[in-house]
Amino acid sequence: TQLLEQSPQFLSIQEGENLTVYCNSSSVFSSLQWYRQEPGEGPVLLVTVVTGGEVKKLKRLTFQFGDARKDSSLHITAAQPGDTGLYLCAEAPYESYNTDKLIFGTGTRLQVFP
Amino acid sequence: GAGVSQSPSNKVTEKGKDVELRCDPISGHTALYWYRQRLGQGLEFLIYFQGNSAPDKSGLPSDRFSAERTGESVSTLTIQRTQQEDSAVYLCASSSVTGLPYEQYFGPGTRLTVT
Numbered sequence: 001t002q003l004l005e006q007s008p009q010f011l012s013i014q015e016g017e018n019l020t021v022y023c024n025s026s027s028v029f030s031s032l033q034w035y036r037q038e039p040g041e042g043p044v045l046l047v048t049v050v051t052g053g054e055v056k057k058l059k060r061l062t063f064q065f066g067d068a069r070k071d072s073s074l075h076i077t078a079a080q081p082g083d084t085g086l087y088l089c090a091e092a093p094y095e096s097y098n099t100d101k102l103i104f105g106t107g108t109r110l111q112v113f114p
Numbered sequence: 115g116a117g118v119s120q121s122p123s124n125k126v127t128e129k130g131k132d133v134e135l136r137c138d139p140i141s142g143h144t145a146l147y148w149y150r151q152r153l154g155q156g157l158e159f160l161i162y163f164q165g166n167s168a169p170d171k172s173g174l175p176s177d178r179f180s181a182e183r184t185g186e187s188v189s190t191l192t193i194q195r196t197q198q199e200d201s202a203v204y205l206c207a208s209s210s211v212t213g214l215p216y217e218q219y220f221g222p223g224t225r226l227t228v229t
Contacts, residue, residue, distance in 0.1 A: 004156075033217075042118070042205050042220025043157070088156055100145060100209070101170060102218065104156040 004089055004105035012111045013079055021074045021108045023089035028069045030092055033102070037086040046074075079112045086110075116140070118221035120206050126227045127196055135191045135224045139208030146189050147207045147218060148181060157205060163189060196228045 007022045023032070031050045035043035047056050049065035049072060056063045060083075062075040076083055089105040119138045127133050139146050145164055149157040159173040163183045174180070178197075183189040193200055203225050207218040 006156075041222050042207070044220070045217045048217070086154075090157075100216065101147065101159045101162050101173075102157070103159065104149075107154070107156045109154065 004091060004103060006087075006089060006105040006108050008108060009106065010109050010111075012113065015080055015112055015114050016078050017112075019076050019079060019110070021076075021087050021110070023072045023074075023105050025070050025091065029065075029072075032065060032072050033090045034063055034072070034074055035088045035090060035104075037088060038084075043086075043088055076110075079110075081112045081114050084110055084112050118206055118208055118219050120204075120221040120224050122224060123222065124225045124227075126229060129198060129228055130195055132192065132194045133196055133226065135193075135204050135226070137189045137191070137206030137208075137221060139187070139189070139206070140210070140219055142186075143208035143210045143219070144186050145209045146183060147209075148189070148191050149205045149207065150175075151203045151205055151223070153202070160191070160204075193226075196226075198228050201226055201228045 005024050011019055013019055031048060033048045034046045036046055037043040047058055047063045049063055052069045053067045054065040060077045064073045072089060087108045090102040092102055118140055121136045125133055147162050148160040150160055151157045161168055161174055161181050162170040166183045166185050178194045181191045203223040205220055205223045207220045209216055209218045
């Protein structure tokens, strides 16, 4: 069974600081997605990475997919209070080619203080 | 257009009672998913529908859990004889395509509390 571990579990920082969140797997990802979830809402997709070594940028967010496709990172530059939320990585394992279900990571809860 | 909607938003029930949770997917989305999220944790997959058939029910935790879907529309998740460990947020998602990569659109969830 695919296990996705995220670290850190919790992160409290001041506005303007940089941070990195990690997602690691026990086996190779087919593709990986990052979601952000705010209180009382469902997760919202931020990005999908598919190719090993791929880097994608979304404003102040930089997403990297490891060369071996077993890990990914999310880096936020100059964090703002609006970045506060639960960050989740998710993967669709190879064996679910006919189900498209997602396997979610354990989550990183980020709090950015003004 | 309208997103995924779920009802009720909150449900408090007594242990042993049955509950029904409803999901209205985005119109035209053929795939529908149910997930469970315990407090402060990630999402656990429960069941997946393609149209009104459920090719993957592997995440349903026990036979007290069941789900159905009417055509490519509304889905209902039923939990019988609720237990305190069923307390969680139940999230529904829909998507328009199968195959990778793709996006699932989530509803706001139903927060279930079993007392």
